[in-house]
Amino acid sequence: MRKLVIIPTYNEKENVSAMIDKVFSLPESFDLLMIDDGSPDGTAEIIKKKQSESTERLFLIERSGKLGLGTAYITGFRWALEHGYDYVFEMDCDFSHNPDDLLRLYHAAVNGADVAIGSRYIQGVNVVNWPMRRLLMSYYASKYVRIVTGMPVRDATAGFVCYSREVLERIDLDAIRMKGYGFQIEMKFTAWKLGFRIKEVSIVFTERAEGISKMSGGIFSEAFWGVMKLRFRKVACRDQKV
Numbered sequence: 001m002r003k004l005v006i007i008p009t010y011n012e013k014e015n016v017s018a019m020i021d022k023v024f025s026l027p028e029s030f031d032l033l034m035i036d037d038g039s040p041d042g043t044a045e046i047i048k049k050k051q052s053e054s055t056e057r058l059f060l061i062e063r064s065g066k067l068g069l070g071t072a073y074i075t076g077f078r079w080a081l082e083h084g085y086d087y088v089f090e091m092d093c094d095f096s097h098n099p100d101d102l103l104r105l106y107h108a109a110v111n112g113a114d115v116a117i118g119s120r121y122i123q124g125v126n127v128v129n130w131p132m133r134r135l136l137m138s139y140y141a142s143k144y145v146r147i148v149t150g151m152p153v154r155d156a157t158a159g160f161v162c163y164s165r166e167v168l169e170r171i172d173l174d175a176i177r178m179k180g181y182g183f184q185i186e187m188k189f190t191a192w193k194l195g196f197r198i199k200e201v202s203i204v205f206t207e208r209a210e211g212i213s214k215m216s217g218g219i220f221s222e223a224f225w226g227v228m229k230l231r232f233r234k235v236a237c238r239d240q241k242v
Helices: 016-024 043-051 069-082 099-110 132-149 165-170 182-193 217-230
Strands: 003-009 031-036 058-062 087-090 115-119 161-164 198-202
Touching (some): 003 043, 031 043, 069 165, 087 165, 099 161, 115 182, 161 165, 182 217
Parallel strands (some): 003 087, 031 058, 115 198
């Protein structure tokens, strides 16, 4: 099975080299697609240097300017489908997601999950070094999603996810509207409405040690109002409306 990890980057020079090395050290083979939004700190240049060491497993798409997390992943999904990958993973570059957990998400996928989610909230609250305000905002945002949409996912905003090829082929990626962290909710909701099997895998999320967080109030605002609209929208897939 061909496996691709998509990692969007913006000003991640402190983390990107170590992340690449860690993913490539795993006992399972994962390819990496880095999508850099014009990082002024030289992140893309670091990736290009690492490509000389792993020309067949490390790939880079450079975009001009910050175009949004959602558009980065959709760009990556399309690239993955074009290049024949069976499982496609989303992951942050800052080590808040433990790369070792890629193995657990992959195991969940090959054992029947169409969407495997690295969940912070499926077994209590597994978050390290977050301010209480941010933790409460994240936890209750997922609870809000469950109440409004009825989707039985405890960590709807999670950004550590494995999608099977079948899911990405079925979803109409052109119809995904949210660009920030609301994108994570919309993708999971769409997969659920299309009848795909979703499994949450408990992980520990650790706040970044290096670099600057990209979280903002506007990201949560988009997700809040976007979820309201999701409940009343038809879900678009490639062959029909559901």
